[in-house]
Amino acid sequence: MINIKVLKNAPKTAGVYLFKKVGLPLYVGKAANLKKRLASYFRKNASEKILRLVQEATKLEWIETESEIEALLKEAELIKKYRPKYNILMRDDKNYFYVGITRLRPRFVKATPGEQGSGGQAKEEFPRIFVTHQPAGLQTINHKLQTQHIGPFTSGSALKETLRLLRRIFPYCTCAKPHKRQCLNSQIGRCFGYCCLQRNQQHPYKLEYVGMLTDAKQEYVRNIQSVVRILQGKQTKIATELKREMRIATVQQDFERAAKLRDQIAGLENVFSHRQFLEVRLPRGSRTSKTTRWYKIKQVLQSILGEKNKISRVEGYDISNISGTEATGSMAVFIDGRPAKSEYRKFKIKTVRGANDVAMLKEVIGRRLRHGEWAYPDVLLIDGGKPQLSAARAILRKSDFPREVRLPKVAALAKKEEELYTEKKEQPIRLSALPRETALFLQRVRDESHRFAKKYHHKLREKLYRGE
Template sequence: MRKLPTKPGVYIFKDEKGKVLYVGKAKDLRKRVTSYFKSHALDAKTLRLVSEAKSLEHIVVASEIEAFLLESRLIKKYRPFFNIIFVDDKTYAILEINKKPIPYVVISRKMGNKNAVYFGPFTGITDLKIVLRLLRKIFPYQSVKTHSPKRCLYYHLGLCPCVTAYPENLPQYKKNIKSLISFFSGGKDKVIKSLRKEQDEYVKKEEFEEAGKVQKKIDRVAFITQENYDPFKYEEKPDFYFERIRAEVSSLAEISNKYGLNVGDLHRIECYDISNISGKNATGSMVVFINGDADKSLYRRFKIKFKKTPDDFAMHREVLQRRVKRDDWEKPNLIVIDGGKGQVSTALRVLAEANYQVPIIGLAKREETIVIPIKTGRELDFIEVKLPHSTPGVNLLRRLRDEAHRFAITYHRLLRKKSSAL
């Protein structure tokens, strides 16, 4: 059990003949699987599962939503005995997307409507509702079969197009339904590609406000799935998670070396971010990726001590000064700064003052631009590299940046909560 990763994924119990007995998902594979063997409060069905299971397989994925979708696909494929009896003779939840005449999206228990597309079965109706709640903010949809001709509450919340009240919304609404179907079919990249095409059309017409709305949809799709990969590839290649990690590391090394950083082996990468509100309860974070994968045991957080006003450069300076003094921490092969030229310049000065030689790059938030410092004679200059979002190395940088941001803001909220309680 100790060899299981503490990552999201799907686990599969099999009997002595290799037949699939049960498929489950987990936010933390090790913790979830271990609970089957450590808990003293297991019901009779679970005890029977544990006694009959002779082998265990697992597939690591990048996010809980990927685990949710993959679990559903594997249950549909194998129809495991214990998945069926664990629902107490009830049928699993099925997502129904009816396409005619006015589309609607509902959770059902059976299939049979010729005008509908079905997805599932899903073991947890709560999980399905959470995913739908997230997606509805991006692609508003009608959640009842017959809608009132009047505006509903969800329309005012931006969650329903109310086509019966506003027929002119139907063309855009059909695009939303198409995107939902693509998403649940495992085509997240297809959804984003379609949205980018729609955004380009608005830009050509100089309808920048509408283009901005589409960009928010793109950002939200990327956020809830975390990474630009098809979750169903895990079924074809159970080691796909690790393959893509290796590809990301190799890609980032290639990008870095191309622009003169000479990083060599990217065994350890550190990424830094700052979080504060008007300088108050300011925090810094250091996240560490080993061979392209997060190692949370090596994360460190910093409470900013010397700056009480908003100054991102000074705060980065303080965090890095404290970091380079730690000889007991392994030296990184690359440092990534969440920011642009100013933040990277600050980091370079700190390292130069400490004679701490490590390559540095930045990732600017606005356009996901990679900021690479170069020296032209005695002068310091920067190359700004804009690569496609699908580039594996860019995805690794985004994962680093997003994790550093999450870790910093979590500590900032903790400090803010403590200060407000005083």
């Protein structure tokens, strides 16, 4: 049995811990704060399995990491290596998460029988990355794709957040099928757009088409390989290679590539120095840390928006349409940092004809403000830039707010540039300059309003096509 005195030397940093017996791990876990997490194993009200683990273990070890993401990756590596007894007892396979990577097949060579995996598995022209519970291949309509799997990971939400952050540095496609229209992610630099390059069925292998994409395809494959290696815990090697490539590009006066590599290096360093990562994922009922985190976000928002009063209700707005047809608007609501989905609202544009997002936004906000029975917002976050910010401010100035209600602050968040426009500052604020918790919150509000507007827009288009 482990003596509780061992906790005196436990650090308050992120890392991985191992309960051992006769040199072999019984259980492997991760923590944002090792000292705090390990102390939880010695509480009197601990579960029966935890009490049994502490009694059976003879040694407790830990490995400090630079960040919570690194702890997540290290934990997965150790669980895969040792398959500890209590990791299996406390979870079944369906509770673990794996990253699947579809295998590469040259885009301009048709699949041959030799490229089929066992059981009719096929390789893909452009590898995709997905999260799954069981490493059994990604099922599609007519076949299974041959896949490589990395894992197991214990936290699905932390894993998805890691992939989201890595995708900003090393973009890759996430669309399930090719399609003709350019996807949103390719417009904001999160995707190369290969999912949008549906082949011409009559001439799918034109030489000029092949030549145009060869270099870009190589870069795409490098990005996938970089993400895979990082998930395997090789981020230090990746950073070293990127720095070497940047020096070579600079010597060759390829300054555009050097700048791109510099941004990737900085992004990678930023991700792996992030120390507020695992804390975001808390067990149900754990409200203290959530409240503390929202308090910090709120303070930053008050500072950048010039708001002295309390911020509680944040409303996100977005417009969705194609050339003005079946245009919709959305209002996503967050209260004290959490989505309040019962208060989301959708709007079908009634007064604007043609593609005029600014006029549509004015209509949506105007209609929203006429609902005095809805709680008033403290902040309006608009999906857009300066024109959208000005439009929202103009509507607010004309609105008939009760005297006891203060006008909400307005900000606009541009997708591609990831810049925040505010009433207080003439120049936009780059999200990368804000604390990560605040930047992530603003992006979440923006993305949620976009998702909600797009969903309603698609619903209206389907009704139109069906003739309803």
